Amino acid sequence: MGDLMNNSAASGLTDTSRGRIRRENETRILEAAERVFADTGLAGATMAQIAQVAGLPKANLHYYFGTKEQLYQAVLTGILELWLDATDTIHQESDPAEALAGYVRAKMLHSRQRPLASKVFANELLSGAPFLTHYLEIELRQRVEAKSRIIAGWIADGRMTSLDPRHLFFMLWGMTQTYADFAVQIRAVLEVETLSDAAWDEATSEVVDFVLRGCGIRTAPNQPSGLVS
């Protein structure tokens, strides 16, 4: 219980602590950078501001990440890994209703838990995605193509309405990311300071239901959207 998770006690050198400082500072800086980039984008962010949020001297950021662009690149890369996982609820064998509902729920959970990541991504797209050309034109495109074929299969089998799967993805992204990127707008309309857990569940099921109807799928499988404190 009381021991401080210091493993390999007798071995002499603590393998855990190798580069510990570096790892801690890097994540600390990355978090601060994500917050600042989320609000103002690459061009608008300043190293001084990131340093202040991170609680470190500015020179320290340059020591770990070189230039502002490299720090930005690092933040973006972390986000892309997160992003590419989301489509993995959509498989050939799965039930369309469950697969699509699962996808929407995963996307809404991202908007809820990693809104800053979503905002950084949005800022990058708004400025023409100069750092994401490869991601957009290769990785994302292929992923969408693959998943679109699966959905096209479902349509051919008469399991959902006929539609262009690519546009379905555009709409899903728009609907779900709006809850992160444009949260101010949503909070203003709903007249709340922050979205409560209940409000997030409400929003999620509104989107899930709307999407399933939009896809011409009859019944939604019931599934609470997680995150119980």
Next chain:
Amino acid sequence: MGDLMNNSAASGLTDTSRGRIRRENETRILEAAERVFADTGLAGATMAQIAQVAGLPKANLHYYFGTKEQLYQAVLTGILELWLDATDTIHQESDPAEALAGYVRAKMLHSRQRPLASKVFANELLSGAPFLTHYLEIELRQRVEAKSRIIAGWIADGRMTSLDPRHLFFMLWGMTQTYADFAVQIRAVLEVETLSDAAWDEATSEVVDFVLRGCGIRTAPNQPSGLVS
């Protein structure tokens, strides 16, 4: 034909030319500013860049608009007028299908014709909307509330599926603005340099159909989405 639109010929002073230079330069600067703000937001934009796009010396911008913030404010105000008009297809008396389809078409037309306006707005929301508090909390909120009551009426009358109208608006905004704000992403997935007229019509009817199904409305009224050159 050949005359240079100089009306009130005999009257001596040309009423048309009063402040003509000012008006021309202001719109010229506003257009340049919109483009630059769209890509990088307020913080990322520089007056020098705007001046270059406008093809005017920097000091000239300050002569007409004072500070960068005031220029930004002016750009935003112009956009808000555009924005607030869109909901006007939704009336008590109108057919839900036509009203909602019309709303979506209007929004898609905005994304198509004024993508820069949409991007400026998106950037402002991403940075926390410091210049839009009044708009969001008063004007937009009331407008949404009013229109939501109408939609709630349609639901009560059994003319469409039961849903929260406010979330419907969030989804509609997300779906339609994605085609302007994240156009790079869409172009990358569709593998096109620019969206053709046909592609825009395709996208529009995909969204319209999806929305009507999502709202539980049976048939869509057929209406070509305009813009024939």
Next chain:
DNA sequence: AAACAAATTGACCAGTTGGTCAACTTGTTT
């Protein structure tokens, strides 16, 4: 504890930023 690597940071720099201003040109009015 000696030797070395890793990390810290104040001070500094050249380039850029938003903004000013005074001298000047152009347009308008009478």
Next chain:
DNA sequence: AAACAAGTTGACCAACTGGTCAATTTGTTT
């Protein structure tokens, strides 16, 4: 054409920008 207002703009400035660096401290290895 005289008088005045409106518009133009190069030169300038203080504040800030991303980035560097050398001196120093801290951590690690033997």
